[in-house]
Amino acid sequence: MLKINKTVVLASASPRRYNLLKQIGLSFIVHPSGLDEDSFQTSSPEEHVLTLSKKKALEVAKNYPNAIIISADTIVVLDGEIISKPKDQEEAKLMLKKLSGKTHRVYTGFTILDTKTNKIYSDFEVTDVKFREIDEDEIDEYVATGSPLDKAGAYGIQDDYGAVFVERINGCFYNVVGFPLTKFYLAMKRFLSDD
Ligand SMILES: Cc1cn([C@H]2C[C@H](O)[C@@H](COP(=O)(O)OP(=O)(O)OP(=O)(O)O)O2)c(=O)[nH]c1=O
Numbered sequence: 486m487l488k489i490n491k492t493v494v495l496a497s498a499s500p501r502r503y504n505l506l507k508q509i510g511l512s513f514i515v516h517p518s519g520l521d522e523d524s525f526q527t528s529s530p531e532e533h534v535l536t537l538s539k540k541k542a543l544e545v546a547k548n549y550p551n552a553i554i555i556s557a558d559t560i561v562v563l564d565g566e567i568i569s570k571p572k573d574q575e576e577a578k579l580m581l582k583k584l585s586g587k588t589h590r591v592y593t594g595f596t597i598l599d600t601k602t603n604k605i606y607s608d609f610e611v612t613d614v615k616f617r618e619i620d621e622d623e624i625d626e627y628v629a630t631g632s633p634l635d636k637a638g639a640y641g642i643q644d645d646y647g648a649v650f651v652e653r654i655n656g657c658f659y660n661v662v663g664f665p666l667t668k669f670y671l672a673m674k675r676f677l678s679d680d
Contacts, residue, residue, distance in 0.1 A: 489512075491553055492551070492552040493512065494513060494516050495513045495514070495515045496545035497518070497555075501641075501664070516545050520540055522537060525537060533560060533567060534558045535596075535607045536594075539594075541596070542555070542596040542605070546600045552600050552601075554598040554600060557595040558595075561590070568638050570635060573634075577633045577639035578624050578625070580633075581627070581639050584638060584639075589638065590614070591612045591613075591614055593664060594608070594609040595665065597676050610656070610657050610665035612658070612661050613654065613655040617650065617651075623646070627646040642654075642658070
């Protein structure tokens with residue numbers, strides 16, 4: 486597993502990212518960036534997740550002169566349209582209606598930053614997710630649980646409801662949940678051995 490002789494800071498308020506990084510045995514503290522993601526416009530999904538994850542890391546880096554900062558950003562992309570987190574229940578319902586019966590892509594970008602050397606590495610992963618047709622009652626019931634509200638595309642593949650909307654995926658499952666574990670693990674090993 487990863488052995489890091491330095492303070493590691495997870496620059497994220499996402500409980501999913503917390504759990505996923507704990508799952509691979511990483512020791513870290515949490516310091517969310519509080520970045521306003523709504524005011525941010527970009528051209529491509531790749532650029533969006535790479536730039537936002539970098540911004541989150543750089544924001545939190547200001548507080549830690551000698552640490553490794555880890556951050557990420559997840560979006561859903563349907564027919565070229567970037568879908569982030571819904572602003573309310575109505576928007577969550579609209580998002581789920583759009584995703585029904587279709588295949589979308591989930592992009593997660595992540596950044597690793599050493600605040601002492603200023604070495605920075607960012608990368609992203611993409612997973613295709615096929616939804617079955619979901620009906621309005623199912624959408625209403627799920628949205629009423631409140632769970633979709635803090636999630637890109639208004640669903641969690643790991644949720645009770647979200648799980649049964651998904652017919653199949655192609656790619657990394659953990660990438661959909663919010664952090665591409667294998668890609669991150671390999672990147673982190675390279676990052677640490679380059680020191
Ligand atoms: C598609 C999908 C997203 N998500 C979540 C992961 C992320 O927490 C969230 C996307 O929003 P993000 O802006 O990437 O992350 P966040 O606001 O939750 O946390 P922070 O910016 O502080 O790191 O959607 C799931 O939990 N399951 C899913 O299936």
